[in-house]
Amino acid sequence: MAKKKQVKQEHDFSTYVKWFWGLFLAGLVFIALLFLLARFEVFGDMPDHTVLENPKTNLATEVISADGQTLGKFYFNDNRTPVGYEDLPQHLIDALIATEDARYYSHSGIDAWGTLRAVVKMGSGGGASTISQQLAKQLFHGEGSSNIAERIIQKIKEWIIAIRLERQYTKEEIIAMYFNIYDFGNNADGIRSASRIYFNKEPRDLNIKESAMLVGMFKNSSLYNPRPHRNPIGTRNRRDVVLSQMEKYGYINEAVKDSLQSTKLDLNYSPESHKEGVATYFREFLRDFMKQWIEDNPKPDGSKYNLYGDGLKVYTTIDSRMQQHAEYAVQQHMPRLQAEFDHQNTPQRNPTAPFLGLTQSEIDGLLKRSMKQSERWRHMKYDLKKSDEEIIKSFSQPTQMTVFSWKGEIDTIMKPLDSMRYYKSFLxxxxxxxxxxxxxxxxxxxxxxxxxxxxxxxxxxxxxxxxxxxxxxxxxxxxxxxxxxxxxxxxxxxxxxxxxxxxxxxxxxxxxxxxxxxxxxxxxxxxxxxxxxxxxxxxxxxxxxxxxxxxxxxxxxxxxxxxxxxxxxxxxxxxxxxxxxxxxxxxxxxxxxxxxxxxxxxxxxxxxxxxxxxxxxxxxxxxxxxxxxxxxxxxxxxxxxxxxxxxxxxxxxxxxxxxxxxxxxxxxxxxxxxxxxxxxxxxxxxxxxxxxxxxxxxxxxxxxxxxxxxxxxxxxxxxxxxxxxxxxxxxxxxxxxxxxxxxxxxxxxxxxxxxxYDPEGQGDASPEEDIPEELEF
Incomplete structure (x- = not known):
């Protein structure tokens, strides 16, 4: 009996072994089949060699001054201007590797140890995505699906693309591409826009703590947003995690880490929008210039250049230093001149202010003409199909608005008609x-x-x-x-x-x-x-x-x-x-x-x-x-x-x-x-x-x-x-x-x-020496 029992146990064990290896091999075959099906695009398109060589990303048109400074950019959604690996400071690269992929230089796109650790710990020990996989996701897939099956398929695609990227590009090129593709929020698409917007400097000029903050944003740029009304405390904490990772892997020592973690973020927030920055009026003139140039100069294949996505570089004659001196002079003189103008046009001094020499009827006519030239009139007339009477009435209805003043924008409630008169008072x-x-x-x-x-x-x-x-x-x-x-x-x-x-x-x-x-x-x-x-x-x-x-x-x-x-x-x-x-x-x-x-x-x-x-x-x-x-x-x-x-x-x-x-x-x-x-x-x-x-x-x-x-x-x-x-x-x-x-x-x-001819200047009119008034038309 005992012998039969032992034979049976051995039979059962061998059966379990066979089942184990059968299931294991079936799993491998299934995984291999999934990879094969994904490779043959059964689960959707996969980028081929040419697409990998020229991934589609929208690149902003950059406006460059005569002295080599970026005056601004033209873009719709992506304010992206790529930089090369050589333009990235070493500590920025070190921060990325220490935080996102410590074995980056030893794998070929997939980190086997990281993947095994993630499987064993069910993801609780951190993800297993390499920099190459994250780049693949950014370039070709975007955010993951909530469906488990779709997530598995997506992960397989990322693995395949990551391996292809590693074959197509050097490690340095992949790092540069990853920094250039990421959206850091606030129109900061890519590392160059991010460094300019958050610190008003080029990437090469970033210091260690600035690099650590930007790398920390890779985890979630919406959550770790440094602007005061967003999440500056969380962003600083995340920056300190990056600094700890840099110390852990020997890129900085403990003293440097402790010193940097005790500092503030020290933002120099410089938004890059079409209505802000240097030479805004020139840039708007340039937009029209470029639209006409694009219309007259098609690509060799007959298609038109995209001002907002083809990454053009427009080299201008504007000197950014002179431009800043000029804008500063305007900003200094105009408020003082305006103050004197306002002083002379108080209701007591000028009941028809800011106008002089007009009757009330003439003023009403002037304001009505201005109404018809306004964006409010155009919108209500042609978009909302309102009658002239309804539109005119709307100009007398108080509404919330933000108006300009030399002391800063003012949030107020004002009748649009009053705001028109207010704006007409400006020089x-x-x-x-x-x-x-x-x-x-x-x-x-x-x-x-x-x-x-x-x-x-x-x-x-x-x-x-x-x-x-x-x-x-x-x-x-x-x-x-x-x-x-x-x-x-x-x-x-x-x-x-x-x-x-x-x-x-x-x-x-x-x-x-x-x-x-x-x-x-x-x-x-x-x-x-x-x-x-x-x-x-x-x-x-x-x-x-x-x-x-x-x-x-x-x-x-x-x-x-x-x-x-x-x-x-x-x-x-x-x-x-x-x-x-x-x-x-x-x-x-x-x-x-x-x-x-x-x-x-x-x-x-x-x-x-x-x-x-x-x-x-x-x-x-x-x-x-x-x-x-x-x-x-x-x-x-x-x-x-x-x-x-x-x-x-x-x-x-x-x-x-x-x-x-x-x-x-x-x-x-x-x-x-x-x-x-x-x-x-x-x-x-x-x-x-x-x-x-x-x-x-x-x-x-x-x-x-x-x-x-x-x-x-x-x-x-x-x-x-x-x-x-x-x-x-x-x-x-x-x-x-x-x-x-x-x-x-x-x-x-x-x-x-x-x-x-006239040593003593006889016969010349001599202007007043104290308060000169020119003899003008």
Whole structure:
């Protein structure tokens, strides 16, 4: 009996062994079959060799400045700009390996020990996914399914893809791809965007604790989000876990770990959005430029480039340092100027504020026209199909909104109609700088806050230019009549008869100061913006040659051929004015402004290379003499406050709106202020040999303006921005803004040294020494 029992037990045991090995082999065959079926795409598409070589990821178009800085990006959902492995600091790579895949360099895509540990511990000891598997998931699958069977299939696919990736790429390339593909939240797609957005630096400049924080976010970027209103404490704790892992695997020592864990996150949050950052108005202009370029330049296969996904690189002429100096000057001057404007337009001082000289009926009409131009009107009219009566009524219904102020955004409840009137009370700037020799645009400030004011005052806006137009009249007279800055004309009123130049009315301009008598040199007349002298020159040459010259200088706007244009009645853009003035500084050669030097695809292939467009407009002699005239504006005219050393009566009167004063600029500067009727527009055009800059300031509607010329002139509204900008540029050792003389032609035949003829300056009008007011149109 015992023997039979023993034989039976041995039989049963061998049966169990057979079943075990049978099931084991069946499992292996089943797993192998699953892998085989997955490989043959029975469970869905698998990436082939070509797809693995060029995985589809949306890459943002990057806008790059002349000095190599990223100004911004164009993207829809993915703000991704890839970087190479060589651009990643070693401690960032160490943090990733220590935390995510300690045996990364010893496996071929699948970590067998990690997988076995995960199976035995049922996942409680951590996952088994390698960096290669996680990359496979990010590239081709995304988040896992809640269905167990689907999760198993997905895991098998990840294993296969991971092995293929290991065969296709080096370990270093896989690490770089993983850092580039991950979404760190807050539009931080990939390590370059993440390091710029969270720390405002390039990946190569990250320190150890910053690298640890970003690697910690790989666990869950939504949960471990460092922004104050999200989860900064959890993010810091996760960062400290990464630092502990780095110490565990010998990448840092315990002292370094303890020291870093005691520090704060030290974020420098710098969001990258289309409405924030540097050069926002320029970037929006560039978006339209790129859309047109894409339309005109298809790919070799006939398809169109994707501005938001093809990873183009647009190299621009903008200098990020100059741009920041310009934006800072605007941010410093405009709040002070606005404060004075608001002070003059309280309900007690001006019941129709911010408008002057309009009846209530005219104001109602102005606001109604603005209603019909608003986004609210468009949305309700065409999207919601509302009647005009319903839309107008909605403008009087209080609603919650966020409005702009110089002290920060304000959350408030306001009627849309009241908000329109509130926004119309703001003064706006427009500013552009250009290298006259190359045509490269260095600065583009289209406004003060793109999020709230999206109208560009560099190229889109055209405003009355006032006395900044006068140099075109003078240049025409010099070119035709060979006049010298030392020549004198009588400062008496002149009437240009009706019909003398076509179908024109009689015109008798007046000097703004009402002063007449004697004779004035051309240099003094332009410096002090004497209208009668400009009228006499216009009468000598006629309006048609002036218009012809202006057209040659790149102005595209229609200009009426009438004598009164000489005092600046034409509406031109800052863009046109800067390019025209740059011709004077470039010895009479006009260069069409250049904003983009070249465009590359994601592989560095050049797709576009700009071709300079230039033409001779004036002789070098005429251009130089015009510049010499304009130098007089900053030597003895309305621009001479750029030379002040402070502590004078002028600074005492204007102390509320002066910015960066005293400027104390002693180098040669050619310039011209401009002020239009009713002080609606203030201009300053300023030039040094290698930089021409134009500044305009004014309200959206011309009926909103200063009451008097004291604050409403170009020397008070626009010149301070130019002065502070140039002062900052000269203090920046990295920039090479000229302090030298304008280039004088060797064969100059026109005398520009007026001291030879009038040593004591007899007959010249002398501007006030305390509070200068320019004699403007």
């Amino acid at each position: 706006h700037p427009g500013m552009m700088s250009m290298d006259p020799q190359t045509g490269h645009v260095k600065v583009w400030v289209g406004g003060m806050n793109y999020k709230h004011f999206q109208y560009d005052h560099v190229k889109q806006s055209k405003r009355q230019v006032g006395s900044t137009f006068k140099p075109f009249v003078y240049a025409t007279a010099i070119d035709q009549l060979h006049l010298s800055p030392c020549d004198k004309l009588p400062n008496t009123q002149i009437t240009i008869e009706a019909g003398k130049y076509g179908n024109t009315k009689a015109w008798t301009p007046k000097n703004a100061g009402g002063e007449y008598g004697g004779s004035i040199t051309l240099k003094s007349a332009l410096a002090n913006s004497v209208n009668t002298i400009t009228a006499r020159l216009m009468d000598k040459v006629g309006p048609q040659p002036v218009v012809d010259l202006v057209k040659k200088l790149g102005v595209e706007a229609e200009i009426p051929v009438v004598p009164s244009i000489g005092l600046g009645s034409a509406d031109l853009s800052v863009y046109e004015m800067v390019a025209a003035y740059a011709t004077f500084a470039n010895q009479g050669v006009y260069n069409k402004p250049v904003m983009v030097t070249h465009i590359e695809d994601k592989n560095g292939t050049i797709l576009y290379q700009f071709k300079p467009e230039s033409k001779d407009v004036l002789s070098a002699e005429t251009a130089y003499v015009t510049v010499n005239l304009l130098e007089g504006v900053t030597e003895s005219g309305s621009g001479r406050r750029l030379r002040h050393k402070g502590a004078d009566k002028w600074s005492a009167v204007y102390k509320e709106i002066i910015t960066g004063y005293p400027y104390e600029l002693s180098n040669p500067i050619a310039g011209k202020t401009g002020t239009t009727q009713n002080q609606s527009d203030g201009w300053f055009m300023g030039m040094v040999p290698n930089l021409v800059t134009g500044v305009w300031v004014g309200a959206e509607d011309r009926a909103a303006h200063f009451r008097t010329i004291t604050y409403g002139q170009g020397a008070s509204m626009a010149l301070p921005i130019w002065g502070m900008f140039m002062k900052s540029c000269y203090q920046d050792d990295q920039l090479n803004v000229s302090k030298g003389e304008f280039l004088k032609p060797q064969d100059l035949t026109i005398e520009v040294n007026c001291a030879k």
